[in-house]
Amino acid sequence: MSEKEILLTKEGYKKLEDELDFLKTIRRKEVADKIKVARGFGDLSENAEYDEAKNEQAQVEDRILVLEHMLINAKIIEESNIKTDVVVAGCTIILKDLEEDIEEEYTIVGSAEADPFNGKISNESPVGKACLGRKKGEKVTVQTNGGSFEYEILDIKR
Numbered sequence: 001m002s003e004k005e006i007l008l009t010k011e012g013y014k015k016l017e018d019e020l021d022f023l024k025t026i027r028r029k030e031v032a033d034k035i036k037v038a039r040g041f042g043d044l045s046e047n048a049e050y051d052e053a054k055n056e057q058a059q060v061e062d063r064i065l066v067l068e069h070m071l072i073n074a075k076i077i078e079e080s081n082i083k084t085d086v087v088v089a090g091c092t093i094i095l096k097d098l099e100e101d102i103e104e105e106y107t108i109v110g111s112a113e114a115d116p117f118n119g120k121i122s123n124e125s126p127v128g129k130a131c132l133g134r135k136k137g138e139k140v141t142v143q144t145n146g147g148s149f150e151y152e153i154l155d156i157k158r
Contacts, residue, residue: 007089007110007123008074016074016112020067023060031057070112077110084156087131089123094155095131098139103154108132127151 008016031053038050077090087093092107106121108131114122121128130140136156142149 003073005075006070006073006112007077008070008113009077009090009109010079012109012113013071013074013076016067016071020064020071023064023067027060031060079158082158084158085135087134087153087156089132090158092157093131093153094157095127095151096154098150098152 034053035050035057038047038053041047041049044050079090082088082090084091087108089108089110092105095104095106096102097104106119106127108123108128109120111122111124114120114125116125123129123132126142126144130142131151131153134140134153136153139150139152142151
């Protein structure tokens with residue numbers, strides 16, 4: 001895995017820590033118990049329950065490795081560093097879609113924390129990239145696979 005810096009809010013970092021703790025303390029034991037029960041079903045070469053439990057164990061261990069890597073390489077977005085004069089990671093922006101004439105509110109977060117359905121977009125997304133470094137009142141053009149969109153930055157807040 002690369003040593004790429006991973007931007008996270010304090011909330012996002014805590015969420016990943018909690019998930020890691022859950023996987024290590026609870027989920028590992030649950031999967032180990034499933035494997036133990038499945039072994040009791042007999043011949044492991046034709047034991048679907050055993051195969052499924054071993055696959056689940058591999059998925060849990062993979063996710064643990066990913067989370068540990070993310071947390072090691074995390075850079076916390078400090079709220080005190082979030083400016084409101086220019087768009088930076090961690091700020092919340094209100095955009096006006098100039099074609100549809102609708103307002104949208106997004107918080108710019110790192111890609112690990114992005115959740116567009118809940119208003120959190122990645123700083124690496126087309127909209128995030130286009131808005132970074134811009135000021136209130138500026139118009140930005142966003143290029144996507146679906147075409148070109150124009151927005152106006154109506155507000156920037158913490």
